[in-house]
Amino acid sequence: MEIKKELPAIFEEFAQARRNSFITAKELKDKDIPMVGVFCTYFPNEIANAMGAVVVGLCSTSDETIPEAEKDLPRNLCPLIKSSYGFAKTDKCPFFYFSDLIVGETTCDGKKKMYEYLGEFKPVHVMELPNTQSENALVLWKSEIIKLKEVLEKHFETTITEEQIREAVHIKNEERKALKRLYALPKLVPSPISGMDIYNILYGSTFKFDKKAIPQEIDKIIEKIKAEYEAREDKTRKPRILITGCPLGGVSEKIIRAVEAQGAEVVCFENCNGAKSVEELVDEDAADIYEAIARRYLNIGCSCMSPNPHRLRLLGQLIDEYQVDAVVDVILQACHTYNVETLMIKRFVNQEKGIPYMSIETDYSTADAGQINTRMAAFVEML
Amino acid sequence: MLSLGIDSGSTTTKGALFDGTNIVRTQVIPTTSNPKESMRRLYEEMHTDQVGYVVATGYGRELLPQADKRVTEITCHARGAAFLCPKTGAVVDIGGQDSKVILLDRDRNVVDFLMNDKCAAGTGRFIEVMMRILEEDLKNIDQFVAGKHPVNITSMCTVFAESEIVSLLAQGVDRGDIALGIIQSICKRTSFFAKRLNLHDTVFFSGGLAQFPIFCRTLEEFLQLPVVTHPMAQLAGAIGASVIGYQKAKQILK
Ligand code: SF4
Ligand code: SF4
Numbered sequence: 001m002e003i004k005k006e007l008p009a010i011f012e013e014f015a016q017a018r019r020n021s022f023i024t025a026k027e028l029k030d031k032d033i034p035m036v037g038v039f040c041t042y043f044p045n046e047i048a049n050a051m052g053a054v055v056v057g058l059c060s061t062s063d064e065t066i067p068e069a070e071k072d073l074p075r076n077l078c079p080l081i082k083s084s085y086g087f088a089k090t091d092k093c094p095f096f097y098f099s100d101l102i103v104g105e106t107t108c109d110g111k112k113k114m115y116e117y118l119g120e121f122k123p124v125h126v127m128e129l130p131n132t133q134s135e136n137a138l139v140l141w142k143s144e145i146i147k148l149k150e151v152l153e154k155h156f157e158t159t160i161t162e163e164q165i166r167e168a169v170h171i172k173n174e175e176r177k178a179l180k181r182l183y184a185l186p187k188l189v190p191s192p193i194s195g196m197d198i199y200n201i202l203y204g205s206t207f208k209f210d211k212k213a214i215p216q217e218i219d220k221i222i223e224k225i226k227a228e229y230e231a232r233e234d235k236t237r238k239p240r241i242l243i244t245g246c247p248l249g250g251v252s253e254k255i256i257r258a259v260e261a262q263g264a265e266v267v268c269f270e271n272c273n274g275a276k277s278v279e280e281l282v283d284e285d286a287a288d289i290y291e292a293i294a295r296r297y298l299n300i301g302c303s304c305m306s307p308n309p310h311r312l313r314l315l316g317q318l319i320d321e322y323q324v325d326a327v328v329d330v331i332l333q334a335c336h337t338y339n340v341e342t343l344m345i346k347r348f349v350n351q352e353k354g355i356p357y358m359s360i361e362t363d364y365s366t367a368d369a370g371q372i373n374t375r376m377a378a379f380v381e382m383l
Numbered sequence: 384m385l386s387l388g389i390d391s392g393s394t395t396t397k398g399a400l401f402d403g404t405n406i407v408r409t410q411v412i413p414t415t416s417n418p419k420e421s422m423r424r425l426y427e428e429m430h431t432d433q434v435g436y437v438v439a440t441g442y443g444r445e446l447l448p449q450a451d452k453r454v455t456e457i458t459c460h461a462r463g464a465a466f467l468c469p470k471t472g473a474v475v476d477i478g479g480q481d482s483k484v485i486l487l488d489r490d491r492n493v494v495d496f497l498m499n500d501k502c503a504a505g506t507g508r509f510i511e512v513m514m515r516i517l518e519e520d521l522k523n524i525d526q527f528v529a530g531k532h533p534v535n536i537t538s539m540c541t542v543f544a545e546s547e548i549v550s551l552l553a554q555g556v557d558r559g560d561i562a563l564g565i566i567q568s569i570c571k572r573t574s575f576f577a578k579r580l581n582l583h584d585t586v587f588f589s590g591g592l593a594q595f596p597i598f599c600r601t602l603e604e605f606l607q608l609p610v611v612t613h614p615m616a617q618l619a620g621a622i623g624a625s626v627i628g629y630q631k632a633k634q635i636l637k
Contacts, residue, residue, distance in 0.1 A: 374456070377455045378458055
């Protein structure tokens with residue numbers, strides 16, 4: 001906690017990136033820079049970046065527009081889908097507003113069906129994401145990536161060269177490496193940075209559109225944090241929590257704060273707010289760059305894959321690397337795929353890793369905040 | 384030295400004084416709309432010079448400034464159950480508003496737990512509502528269902544179960560048969576919920592329903608594990624809090 005106050009303006013700037021970038025978005029558009037709106041970690045950013053477009057995440061995080069969405073969509077649908085759709089429908093999200101094209105993937109059932117309606121408000125292109133990770137799937141996914149390139153070329157009346165793609169791959173890899181350096185800080189015991197701060201920086205970074213500048217900015221933050229840490233006197237170890245499951249979006253405050261208020265620290269995010277979307281790099285030297293991109297993205301361990309071995313692989317690796325004491329699996333209400341996987345994750349965490357596990361099902365409302373606090377407190381007491 | 388445990392629940396606030404070996408005094412007062420005030424009142428009634436450590440637990444655990452420590456009801460409940468019945472391997476608690484299952488290890492520490500706080504079905508509230516429709520006092524439940532043949536209640540939701548019962552009554556089904564059906568439904572549901580944790584040892588049953596033998600027996604049937612309870616089961620949270628408090632105080636004195 002004390003760290004946050006000390007951090008320089010640059011840090012705040014990251015946390016506030018989303019807010020500020022409303023203006024930035026407008027400025028970009030004034031400069032004729034195309035904007036592609038996306039909803040998922042599977043979107044191969046490099047292809048859009050190669051033509052100089054900026055990519056914005058449209059996953060919405062507030063329950064504000066859910067009532068509006070529920071006029072069209074069933075109530076018992078994941079809040080992330082409802083909220084995102086609601087923002088699109090009500091035009092309340094400037095990023096959605098400024099997006100020239102929306103790209104979705106056939107991930108979970110709720111999302112892909114929602115895209116069918118989204119087309120009523122905006123041009124939408126849906127990539128056919130396989131739901132297995134076989135070699136056949138790779139062939140399909142690679143062809144979908146090439147198709148995306150063609151769709152972009154046609155939509156924006158431009159051409160995307162392989163050279164540009166390779167350049168974009170390099171820049172994106174450098175960004176990933178920088179973000180990894182940041183979120184790896186909690187490998188130190190105790191962690192030099194709170195989970196809430198990591199979350200905010202990672203989230204904020206997705207709204208930093210000058211991708212080339214990110215590594216330098218992140219490294220400045222890292223340096224500052226390290227200096228603070230050196231000077232810190234109290235270095236008692238706290239229980240170390242890893243968060244996995246659905247993207248946190250609208251429940252980040254509720255969950256992360258509840259953990260950290262109980263005297264534990266979130267040292268790692270396995271989900272799409274952290275390692276799942278950042279950890280793996282694209283092989284820059286691959287002869288076939290499309291295949292390298294396809295492979296990198298298809299490897300993502302999301303529960304919409306069946307089976308989903310990569311989630312366990314990454315989870316196991318992170319539990320070891322971050323000396324994790326316990327795992328919290330966050331399930332957004334009505335997310336069937338992650339909910340079904342809780343059993344598999346629990347078995348893996350309890351039996352193979354021998355540490356406690358808890359799953360929490362929640363939504364974007366604040367109604368269950370008290371209950372979540374109690375559960376977290378009891379969970380931390382257990383450690 | 385004594386330790387004081389205070390458990391602020393949604394309907395009652397409970398206190399227990401522990402001397403290191405025995406629970407020397409307990410007290411229960413209703414929780415008013417001002418839970419902070421109820422805690423303060425109980426604290427003042429029970430606190431003496433001999434009390435060296437105070438632990439607060441339950442929903443209102445943050446509301447007692449005099450508490451030396453705040454511990455969740457999960458941890459306290461487990462500790463209290465293990466104190467009352469040392470064989471306890473797991474706790475099943477059916478409260479007024481929620482139900483919970485707690486798994487203990489050999490050293491009687493909490494290793495896992497589940498809470499159902501989203502839905503009234505499977506809580507004491509469910510049975511309360513149903514008994515009201517049957518116009519029967521819950522107190523007499525054991526006699527009321529003796530020798531009856533349970534009807535199958537299929538609805539999983541309090542509201543739908545209510546209309547199911549109304550229509551059963553309209554068909555002239557025996558009220559005792561319906562009541563036994565309700566008991567089976569709640570125990571079955573609770574045991575499905577509980578079995579998500581790896582229960583394997585004696586189950587300590589607490590909450591308001593635990594005092595009725597019919598609930599213990601039915602739960603035992605569905606769980607296929609020995610189910611025990613204790614006359615002080617309702618005080619398990621407060622007792623656990625006082626036991627934890629005593630240990631803390633001893634650690635400090637050391
Ligand atoms: S959890 Fe799966 S579907 Fe959701 S954003 Fe991440 S990769 Fe996409
Ligand atoms: S959280 Fe689950 S249901 Fe919601 S969009 Fe992601 S995968 Fe789909």
